[in-house]
Amino acid sequence: MNTFYREAENSKSPIFLRELAGGTTSAGKFNLNLVAEFVTKKGFGIKYGDTDFLYLTCTDKYYEKCDEAFSRKELSKEEYWTEMVEITIDMMKRLRDQVNAYLRIKSGTSCLKMAYEEVLFPVCFAGIDTVKQGNSELFRFIGEKIMWEAMDINNTRSIHEIVKDVL
Known part of the structure; x- marks a missing residue:
């Protein structure tokens, strides 16, 4: 989305149209605000957000079993962190699907993508x-x-x- 609205706002670009860039930005902000509200109501935390993305955290309740197993020394440190990452990825996939369903209802489109594998x-x-x-x-x-x-x-x-x- 960033590239698109930057080009639409660039007066030297063949797709220059400031109104289009503004509309794209507004629609993105609207959808992102919907997502932020939805995920916080579900108990997820927002570490950081920008015009078109959010960095989310799961609540501690998802990690309780893993924490207990580590406390009982049933998991090594590496196994513990591997499990924590797997839990996070699984919860984010589930959340993504819920958010997309919510966006379809609220804005008529599901546009959420996940990029955690590429950026860890x-x-x-x-x-x-x-x-x-x-x-x-x-x-x-x-x-x-x-x-x-x-x-x-x-x-x-x-x-x-x-x-x-x-x-």
Whole structure:
């Protein structure tokens, strides 16, 4: 949607039509507000939202069995986090289907897509390019050390603490 309304708003574009861009933005905002209201009523949290997306969190109740199994030492840390991710993906798929049904009723269209598989880890380090030509060996070493330590399943430190320790 972003690309479309940016092009429709660009006076040099062959599809320039400011009214179309405004209408697209308004419709997107309307639908996103419907979705935000729907998911919060269902108990999901919104971590962040923009003009055309929301980052959602499940309520703790979905993770209770997993938490209890981990507390009883029935799951390793890796199994625990794997289960947490699987629960989240399953709940988001179910929520997506409910939201699409709700949108069909409210706005006549179901347009919600899920992109969690593509963005789980690349987003964490967007913009960090340690293998770029021209970067020194030292820069690559430091960058990779920070990234691997941050992703370590046993890591308990913040990125800031890791960077301080590595540097």
